[in-house]
Amino acid sequence: MNWAAISFDWNHVRAFLATVEHGSLSGAARALDQTQPTLSRQISVLEDALGLTLFERGTRKMQITDAGAELLSHVRAMADAASRISLSATGQSTAVEGVVRLTCSDAMAAYAMPECLIALRNAHPGIRIELIPLNQVSDLTRRDADIAIRHVRPEQPDLVARRLADIEVGLFVAPSLAERYGPLETAQQISALPFIGFEKAERLIPQLKHMGLDVSVESFGITTTSGSAMYELARAGAGVAILPVTEGRDRMGLVRVLDDRPTMSVPVWLVTHREIQTSRRIRLTFDHLAGYFSERRWSTLGAG
Numbered sequence: 001m002n003w004a005a006i007s008f009d010w011n012h013v014r015a016f017l018a019t020v021e022h023g024s025l026s027g028a029a030r031a032l033d034q035t036q037p038t039l040s041r042q043i044s045v046l047e048d049a050l051g052l053t054l055f056e057r058g059t060r061k062m063q064i065t066d067a068g069a070e071l072l073s074h075v076r077a078m079a080d081a082a083s084r085i086s087l088s089a090t091g092q093s094t095a096v097e098g099v100v101r102l103t104c105s106d107a108m109a110a111y112a113m114p115e116c117l118i119a120l121r122n123a124h125p126g127i128r129i130e131l132i133p134l135n136q137v138s139d140l141t142r143r144d145a146d147i148a149i150r151h152v153r154p155e156q157p158d159l160v161a162r163r164l165a166d167i168e169v170g171l172f173v174a175p176s177l178a179e180r181y182g183p184l185e186t187a188q189q190i191s192a193l194p195f196i197g198f199e200k201a202e203r204l205i206p207q208l209k210h211m212g213l214d215v216s217v218e219s220f221g222i223t224t225t226s227g228s229a230m231y232e233l234a235r236a237g238a239g240v241a242i243l244p245v246t247e248g249r250d251r252m253g254l255v256r257v258l259d260d261r262p263t264m265s266v267p268v269w270l271v272t273h274r275e276i277q278t279s280r281r282i283r284l285t286f287d288h289l290a291g292y293f294s295e296r297r298w299s300t301l302g303a304g
Helices: 010-022 025-032 036-050 066-091 106-111 113-123 175-181 187-191 205-210 227-235 245-251 280-296
Strands: 098-104 127-133 147-150 159-163 167-173 195-198 220-224 241-244 255-257 264-266 269-273
Touching (some): 098 280, 106 227, 113 280, 127 280, 147 280, 167 175, 175 255
Parallel strands (some): 098 127
Antiparallel strands (some): 167 241, 167 264
16 A cells, blocks of 8 residues: 555545535535535645645636546545445444434424334433435435435345335315315316326326326426425315325325225335444334334324
């Protein structure tokens, strides 16, 4: 190993990568919990050490140079290696205390997690949970979180997943909407109503057509990226929504329509990283989540 050839500091490399990924010094500073002047100095020191200009300055957005872009794949490999070191070290912990970062959708965080996490804390008060509502798939290998609840099975070989009970979903409308347009008994009648979309209007069209509904992008009067907002929009009478049955029926008091059609369900996967399963706090949290929702089959979604 030619140690003399390594003339840079990892912290400075980290500052460079965070600035690239967040697109600005301000975003990188927030991510690393540092100040913008500190990050700017670290990047300047790195540029001096490498003899390269990594960013074009003078604009609000940091524009990476060609030289910086050439280094990017190597820098990301360093970051991945650093994450694996941290994961491996964390995995050796046997103490039932410390922080566990858990990510799931915003709606699940609001409606399914409270009772579950209170039960976990009662059993293991040394475990502190950081609940991260996130509708995008988090990168566990980069330590975005320790445990994730997802609706797709992970494909990375270094992740461990357990399938939980599926969530049954159906079509729901507010009682006020049902009274205004009722009776709502046929697919043709339902198709004429406004719909509430999630993330992208066209995302739900295949499922709705499978139920015999004649819908298009124009059918979706409101689309949101928040599951919690989708629930509240449905309760306020904004349109027809695809919701968990326990949520729409029990918590929101909505009216289920076309319940004679084939039942739809959403798969649920509990995911963690293979190297941190030897951490007792991660193991206990993982097992608690799996047992809690397997036993209750998401009934806490409907707890009012």
